[in-house]
Amino acid sequence: MDLMTKLEILADAAKYDVACTSSGSSRAAQKGKLGNTLSSGLCHSFTPDGRCVSLLKVLMTNVCIYDCAYCVNRCSNEVKRAAFTPQELADLTIEFYRRNYIEGLFISSGVIKSPDYTTELIINALELLRHQHGFRGYIHAKVVPGASPELIDQLGRLCDRVSVNLELPSRDSLALLAPEKSRQRIVQPMRQIRDSIAEDAETRALVRRKPTTYQHQVRVARKHEAFAPAGQSTQMIIGATPESDFQILNLSAALYRSLNMKRVFFSAYMPVSQDERLPQTDAVQLNREHRLYQADWLMRFYQYQVEELIDEAHPFLETDVDPKANWALNNLDLFPVEISTAPLEMLMRVPGIGPKGARDIVRARRTHALREHELRKLGIAFKRARYFITCNGQYAGSGIEFTRESLHARLAAPINGGRHGRRADRVLPGQLSLFDQPFDPKLEGNQTSAPKLPEASGATDPRVALRAARSSSIGDEVLALWS
Amino acid sequence: MELAAIEGKFAQREPLQHVAYLHDGSLEGLLCCIFEAYVQREVPEDIVRERDYQPRFEQSSFFVQSDFNRALRVRRGIEREAGSQAFGAVVRAAANDDPCAGVVVYRFVRYVMDKRTGRDKRRNVLNDLANPVVSDLLALERRVANEEEKARQFVRFSHLENGVWFARCCPNANVVPLVMNHFAARFNIQPFIIYDENHHVAGVYDGEDWSLVADDVINVPSRTADDAFIEKLWQRFYDSLSIEARYNPELRRHFIPARLARSLPEMEERSRTALKAVSDGESFGRRI
Known part of the structure; x- marks a missing residue:
């Protein structure tokens, strides 16, 4: 089989892996060696669906001994099989990298013979890259569940980021759809990776520390290569199994907290098999995936706690407004906030103002009074934010009734009458469609009003209310759905 | 004073x-x-x-x-x-x-x-x-x-027969002097030239240090045969990444403006006809 066909098969098989990020580790260039990494990452192309292509994302092989129902590469599926040799893969990566096509390599694999054998193949390829070619670019490798700890340690020192796929949001779903993978085989390597990263960071900090006395000190020996400096991530499939958004978000919050994940990726289930254990529908839950990512962003960049976003009584996120707007609508007693005095964390909670906008407001208001003109110049979405702010004591959304219903209607109105953005949404409300309705939790009998912030005593000061909300967060670090 | x-x-x-x-x-x-x-x-x-x-x-x-x-x-x-x-x-x-x-x-x-x-x-x-x-x-x-960021993302090198790596770009600001440090660090093992067609400026890295050359005319030797093959591999890789159920060209256009898409090997006419085939419901990715 020639290289062209192999690449086509193995890239096609890897395209359902979500992560393609090249961020999180910063490695300076070195004279005589190819490549470096940037902490912000860099996207080199975008697929017709708008996902970024930053890494050469391929499988080592799509031969697999497992038969997971949701996967294209399951052994019972009749597709063409192929495998790279380590040398081929290393050379291909270098050739692409030198042309500035990619930022590095994303290597995953089907399980060939055994998890250990597969991991050894991957390690061989990465060793060629790092040691023979002197490659200093980004490498992301998947850990095959069941690989032995020694091999995972070796792998982690060759990579910038490692990830173990959680596959599905609960243990029962995993047992149903991927009977050969057990919870233990997935969570165990995650724990090992977390501990190795922490240990590595600790020894590095000790080595960096300058001695404060003149006495002889024992220097801590440093391992030559850092263990996964860009941390670990994971991904799970949404919509193949009946878990609610409440379960999914709580699980991802627990992953962030207890396993120090850098990212938890969601992937809307694509119908790739006729298995009767799976939902047989063509409607892909892209909008649900989008709302979950919005909630994920709120937890990672806006300091929201998961229980502020969703609660057990209303286990699905709102479909017509985003989770941040929904939180604001449910907490109208904290609004409107005064732009010239509100604390940074409260500014970030105003719909239409993001972390950057909030920081810019804090910088700019030291010297200038900010009104509509200035706020628009700063680049915040004034159209949304106006209902929730006052500028120098004057309510910016004048003429609007300050009630939940009225504001909800404003925020849920489609941009540009629905002619903005993705083509799947081009069917305007009220227009007849020949095809299935996209997934809508409301139709499944779920309530639509959303969670309330826990009652705080004297919640007039937004800071007090926020603090009260945080202190009531789940203290227990178990992966509740998984243990 | x-x-x-x-x-x-x-x-x-x-x-x-x-x-x-x-x-x-x-x-x-x-x-x-x-x-x-x-x-x-x-x-x-x-x-x-x-x-x-x-x-x-x-x-x-x-x-x-x-x-x-x-x-x-x-x-x-x-x-x-x-x-x-x-x-x-x-x-x-x-x-x-x-x-x-x-x-x-x-x-x-x-x-x-x-x-x-x-x-x-x-x-x-x-x-x-x-x-x-x-x-x-x-x-x-x-x-x-x-x-600048667009230049770092979308500059594509090709390997010339004289051993030099060459890239053309057409930014709407004079960014070549600003991105040369980035490329010179990353590709320090290969001598390369980035030529800005809009501002007629070339950034030249000779393997040691970089300099700027202002020139209206630039004569480029032909590419190596290997280079054309790798480019074809890259196009094939790009084509097989697409997921039809998520097809969303509006989003891609947001990230890759049309003026830059023209100079990308994976986005040239060949790909565009193939992509059109997807929107028309044909199979995708099995062609060169």
């Missing part, structure tokens, strides 16, 4: 009322124009590249010769009054193709040099985001920074 000392050192002429300063298009040229404005005690209406100049009614023009030492003095002045970060913003803003860039930079320099506004050392001038003088400069800077 005292006026007498300036007069002793620099020839002063009769101040002009409506004057435009012209420069050669380099950063040094722009900084020298600002220097000239202080020496001549004039307030220029326009500071533009000579080739972009369009005279206004009743306006006289004056070409300012670039002088490295004068430019260096302006740089030191900005850094002393507003910090090196502010000078970084000036460098980026000056690379913008907008004909207003010169005047915006000039106003910013006047603002930070002014004893009434710029002297407060405890305050970072760049934090005055709502001040029109600062926000205009930062808007220009942001556009250039975005264009």
Whole structure:
């Protein structure tokens, strides 16, 4: 089989892996060696669906001994099989990298013979890259569940980021759809990776520390290569199994907290098999995936706690407004906030103002009074934010009734009458469609009003209310759905 | 500096009322124009590249010769009054193709040099985001920074028969000087040239250090046979990544503007017909 066909098969098989990020580790260039990494990452192309292509994302092989129902590469599926040799893969990566096509390599694999054998193949390829070619670019490798700890340690020192796929949001779903993978085989390597990263960071900090006395000190020996400096991530499939958004978000919050994940990726289930254990529908839950990512962003960049976003009584996120707007609508007693005095964390909670906008407001208001003109110049979405702010004591959304219903209607109105953005949404409300309705939790009998912030005593000061909300967060670090 | 000392050192002429300063298009040229404005005690209406100049009614023009030492003095002045970060913003803003860039930079320099506004050392001038003088400069800077990022993303090298790696780009700001450090560090094992077709500037890295060459005509030897094969591999890889159920060309166009898509090997005509086939419901990715 020639290289062209192999690449086509193995890239096609890897395209359902979500992560393609090249961020999180910063490695300076070195004279005589190819490549470096940037902490912000860099996207080199975008697929017709708008996902970024930053890494050469391929499988080592799509031969697999497992038969997971949701996967294209399951052994019972009749597709063409192929495998790279380590040398081929290393050379291909270098050739692409030198042309500035990619930022590095994303290597995953089907399980060939055994998890250990597969991991050894991957390690061989990465060793060629790092040691023979002197490659200093980004490498992301998947850990095959069941690989032995020694091999995972070796792998982690060759990579910038490692990830173990959680596959599905609960243990029962995993047992149903991927009977050969057990919870233990997935969570165990995650724990090992977390501990190795922490240990590595600790020894590095000790080595960096300058001695404060003149006495002889024992220097801590440093391992030559850092263990996964860009941390670990994971991904799970949404919509193949009946878990609610409440379960999914709580699980991802627990992953962030207890396993120090850098990212938890969601992937809307694509119908790739006729298995009767799976939902047989063509409607892909892209909008649900989008709302979950919005909630994920709120937890990672806006300091929201998961229980502020969703609660057990209303286990699905709102479909017509985003989770941040929904939180604001449910907490109208904290609004409107005064732009010239509100604390940074409260500014970030105003719909239409993001972390950057909030920081810019804090910088700019030291010297200038900010009104509509200035706020628009700063680049915040004034159209949304106006209902929730006052500028120098004057309510910016004048003429609007300050009630939940009225504001909800404003925020849920489609941009540009629905002619903005993705083509799947081009069917305007009220227009007849020949095809299935996209997934809508409301139709499944779920309530639509959303969670309330826990009652705080004297919640007039937004800071007090926020603090009260945080202190009531789940203290227990178990992966509740998984243990 | 005292006026007498300036007069002793620099020839002063009769101040002009409506004057435009012209420069050669380099950063040094722009900084020298600002220097000239202080020496001549004039307030220029326009500071533009000579080739972009369009005279206004009743306006006289004056070409300012670039002088490295004068430019260096302006740089030191900005850094002393507003910090090196502010000078970084000036460098980026000056690379913008907008004909207003010169005047915006000039106003910013006047603002930070002014004893009434710029002297407060405890305050970072760049934090005055709502001040029109600062926000205009930062808007220009942001556009250039975005264009820089696009260059880092979408410059594609091909391997020539003489062993050099060559790339063309067509940015709408003069960003090649700004991205050369990035590429020279990353690709330090390969001599390469990045040629900017819009500004006729080539960044040349010889394996040791990089330099800029201004040239209108550039003769490029042919590519190696291997290079064409790798490019075809890359196209095939790109084609097989697409997931039909998620097809969303609006989003891609947001990330890759059409003017840049033309120069990408994976986005050329071949791919576009293939992509059209997807939207028409045909199979995808099994063709060259």
